[in-house]
Amino acid sequence: MELLRLLDHDKQVEEEQKNQIHLKNLQEAAIHGSVQLLSQIQKENPQIFRSPEISSMPENPLHAAALLGHLEFARKLLGINPELSKSLNSNWSSALNLAAAKGNAIMVKELISADSSMCGVLDGDGRSTLHLAAVLEELLRAEPATAALTGGGESCLHLCVKYNRLR
Secondary structure, eight states: OHHHHHHHHHHHHHHHHHHHHHHHHHHHHHHHTOHHHHHHHHHHOGGGGGSHHHHTSSSOHHHHHHHHTOHHHHHHHHHHOGGGGGOOOTTSOOHHHHHHHHTOHHHHHHHHHHOGGGGGOOOTTSOOHHHHOSOHHHHHHHOGGGGOOOTTSOOHHHHHHHTTOOO
8 A cells, every 4th residue: 555655656746847847848938939849848738738837937938928029929828728818927917018018019919819808907016008008009999998097096198108108
């Protein structure tokens, strides 16, 4: 009986190590925008995309892809697990917040199509995606109610002037 318990424990440890390697490779794939590596990881370990570890990472692969502008990677990842669009990073920013702050209109549109409810989510500084955006038109079209004030009482126009984003 003890031998079976030890074998089971060893198997669990091996699975955990395999998951950690896949999570590390997934982060690398996101940083480089490698859809090929993403597909390989999906083939080898499809359950990793639904694991609690991926959504609880300080920066999940969708955050990296949004920040770095890897559109095809983000599309594929959202196709595998659209729930990742709801995850917030260590600064309480969503992938949509990050893409909007970078001014990446195409990525913003893709992330809105995955979940438009994220438009109104405030980041750690109390700013919505609209407040961060250099691409206001897509956000207003998707969710007009996101034009509200920040937690500090500033409108998106205040922030556009403050951060010299008047385009």
